[in-house]
Amino acid sequence: VALGILNNPESILSVLFGKTVPTINSPFDNMDARQRIDNELKMVCNTLIGDVVSECLEQVNSFLVKVSAFQMIENNKSIKSQPYGSIDYIKGVVTHFNKKCDEVLQKTKIKFSEVLVEESTENILLNLVVTRIMEAYTKFYTIVSTEYTEKDAPDLFKQLLTPELIEIKMNSICKLNPQVVNK
Numbered sequence: 101v102a103l104g105i106l107n108n109p110e111s112i113l114s115v116l117f118g119k120t121v122p123t124i125n126s127p128f129d130n131m132d133a134r135q136r137i138d139n140e141l142k143m144v145c146n147t148l149i150g151d152v153v154s155e156c157l158e159q160v161n162s163f164l165v166k167v168s169a170f171q172m173i174e175n176n177k178s179i180k181s182q183p184y185g186s187i188d189y190i191k192g193v194v195t196h197f198n199k200k201c202d203e204v205l206q207k208t209k210i211k212f213s214e215v216l217v218e219e220s221t222e223n224i225l226l227n228l229v230v231t232r233i234m235e236a237y238t239k240f241y242t243i244v245s246t247e248y249t250e251k252d253a254p255d256l257f258k259q260l261l262t263p264e265l266i267e268i269k270m271n272s273i274c275k276l277n278p279q280v281v282n283k
Contacts, residue, residue: 205273226274
């Protein structure tokens, strides 16, 4: 059984990442084994990155979709009158984002450290995760800081970190030693 796993790239990747690896049926059939493994690894990594980012941004993305739909219909009016535009709702989104981001990035860092041999590969993947999270968070922050000022909502702005601070925070989580995170 062990030899079968070692001889089959799909089995290797599914064992490493705990996911079913899609089979490529197309012009890739003629590629050498190394190229095929590289392509499948890229697909698995993209899926994994997407899953991590989605989990971190669940409520932020929901907020962005609601705001986008509202502004298309209402021609860029203020969202303050909408339920998702209230200070309490936004504070909930911020709290959820901060908690989820911390948890998910720590788990992802540990998983990558366990599975990936090269730290450089781990850092590349984690940087992609941080970059994709930052794109959405920056949009979220821009909308919220346009709608409210620190003077209007001081409690909100105690929780709402600038994109620069969020990026620093995420980068520090991603650089943690997994043994320290587990304690």
